[in-house]
Amino acid sequence: MTLKEPYAGGRSGGALGVVDPGLDRLSLGVAARLSRYLQVLTQARKMGRETISSQELADYTHVNSTQIRRDLSGFGKFGKRGVGYNVDALLSEIRRILRTSGQHNIALFGAGHLGQAIAGSDIFAEHGFRVVAVFDSDPAKLGEPIGSDGTLHVRPYTGIAEVVEQEGVVVGVLAVPTAAAQEVAGDLVAAGVRIIFNYSEALLQVPPGVTVHTSSPAVDLLHALYFYLT
Amino acid sequence: MTLKEPYAGGRSGGALGVVDPGLDRLSLGVAARLSRYLQVLTQARKMGRETISSQELADYTHVNSTQIRRDLSGFGKFGKRGVGYNVDALLSEIRRILRTSGQHNIALFGAGHLGQAIAGSDIFAEHGFRVVAVFDSDPAKLGEPIGSDGTLHVRPYTGIAEVVEQEGVVVGVLAVPTAAAQEVAGDLVAAGVRIIFNYSEALLQVPPGVTVHTSSPAVDLLHALYFYLT
DNA sequence: TAGATTGTTAATCGATTAACAATC
């Protein structure tokens, strides 16, 4: 590893020696960890914390504290020895590194319990994402208000392509029954969406170029239980 | 790496050379991946699939196919060259390796949207876990049926310790508002629970020896978005 | 000053990847 190459997979920048931090492309691992730090910092700020140490971040994220210091030091010297990191300042730095400024629009499918839990979360708004449409094929739910800000209402499951185009949807979130997931995924792909979040258990078939991320609260819990119960 | 030591972190067994597979303790990484294979296999079986290749497993889990073959070959030769793995047989093998036979009881806190989504999931029953109690402090919800089998009803938020003892609860799942999470966590710890799943955004303070796993559907989505949107 | 914590190096470990013989 050369001079100041950030510890970030470093496949770009290469021979320059000095790399403009924040312009280099992040590796998946670094991006994932930074977003977890961001989540803890956001919560720590709400709790009124002014500084936080790498050890505390490690306790909350289960990422090694040396790893955390190394991740951060690749982009600058954000901490104060003997004190820790300023919560507000570090939040800003990580937001800058992750380029969280952009506004990304999400379409949600399924207004059942999970869909309502997701639509009602204020996390997205806090991080620059926005749920712009909620679809459900149950006529009984049509028009029902959903989400926390009172502006969203459940739409019928029609006209996906028009909504995707008009609202600039870049991510489709599937909170539908497993049996319905493949159909919705197909419609999303046809509408031009390239990122799908699948909270069902379905094994989705999508063409190359479309990314599917599958996870659900119950499956997550299940995976983690294998860790802890042995 | 010596003779037949499974590729599994291998901190036990050591000099023996031949290690009884299935009795060795799994590393965290291997256990996590095996449980993901299990999830895909379970779904593949429901879809009527008889065999599956390491490449297909890789597509669905985003784990490298060589890694999958290596994970599995540490415990035996389960595949057929040119064909792939038999879904049923591999399911049994992984279940045996993960010792999924045990019955583990879960207490759920919060009967809101997320709580109902979790309680209503049939994943737990499929994998040998059981939600034995659901608590909520909202009097309007008391006695309400919850879950898919009709036997569970929402309990008032009292007598945690008694329920934990009588029902043999080993895991507490928090699907409560962020502001309430710390109080419930404290009560769970006092009742002797050592594994807590936190679906709120709270940064929980727990004594040493207690494991907290924090994640929520919305936060998961957020983390993953940083991958795909750049 | 004394204690705490960062920033950084070095060593080790586990995961990823490419490659390919074995074999179904």
Place this chain on the structure above:
DNA sequence: TAGATTGTTAATCGATTAACAATC
């Protein structure tokens, strides 16, 4: 047979960990 896929090795890469000087 020919094609496909496993089981396995070797090389590389990224994560983890220990250690510690720098310094707040």
